Amino acid sequence: MRRAIALLASVIVITFGFLTLTGLIVGEDLGFLSALAGAFRVAELTSVFLELVVVTVGVTIVIGILNLLMVHGGRVVRARRGWPYSILLLISALAVIALTIAERLALLPAVDGERPASMILLETVQVPVESALAALLLFSLVYGAYRLMHRRVTWTNLLFTLVLLVALLGALPLPGAGISLLASVRDWLMAVPVSAGARGLLLGIALATVVTGVRVLLGQDRSYRD
Known part of the structure; x- marks a missing residue:
């Protein structure tokens, strides 16, 4: 029975994967393939699949937020260690949620005529915290x-x-030829080695994503069966 369920899961995943991949790759200038994809409405199916993925991700985020609130609410009720921080988190989360809902329902007018209050709150709280x-x-x-x-x-x-030392001293806004030289070296480090390393990481992530997708399409990845 378990093998039958695993086989069914593999068939479903591979079918949906190939349909989505076909809908994303096949365009309108591939002749027979485009006509075949249009006959089976693969593009529409792909759009529906992607919308379902977006909805699933949104529901997952909501579940995560609710779980976070429940965990910290339970910590406050049971007066566990660190409960004052849990109260602060709950107040902040509920305030931001209420503020966002009020803005969506047009109950709170925009501040300064342009920026909403949630963006001002983000700039006055989140940005200083990130700077710290x-x-x-x-x-x-x-x-x-x-x-x-x-x-x-x-x-x-x-x-x-x-x-x-070069990166820190080169970022100082001080006059002098030495600081200018360090700033030039720092700019070169940021433009060449650091940029190359970041691109290498992105290429590694892309290759890992491709390999994972190929394993799913070939039925070799069993994570969705567990």
Whole structure:
């Protein structure tokens, strides 16, 4: 029975996967393939599948938010450790949800004639918090470089420390030829090695996505059966 259910799940996933892939790839200038896809309305089916995926993701996000509220609500009711932070989270979450609903229902007029209140709240709360976290990251990097050099001086530790110093000093808005040179080196580091590393990561993610999709289409991925 379990093997039959697994086989049925594989057939369903492979069928939906091939239909979606065909609807996304086949255009209007491929002759017979385009006519065949149009006869079976593959493009319409693909659109429906993608809409279902979007709805599923939205429902998943809502379930996650409700679970978060329930967990912290239970922590407040039971007075567990850290319950004041849970109260703060609940108040913040409910306030943002109520504010967004009020804006959607046109119950709250836009502030300054353009920006809604939710965006102002985001800019006045979220952005400073992110800036504070970035500052903490700065101190973490400096402390990490100190620990590396204090433990053992190697060429990799020395390279990390030098790059960190160049990046930090080059970002300082100070006059002088030395700072300008460091700023130029920092810009080169950001434009060449850092950009190359980021593109390599994106290529790796893309290849992993392709491999996962191929495994699903071939019925080799069993994660959807568990």
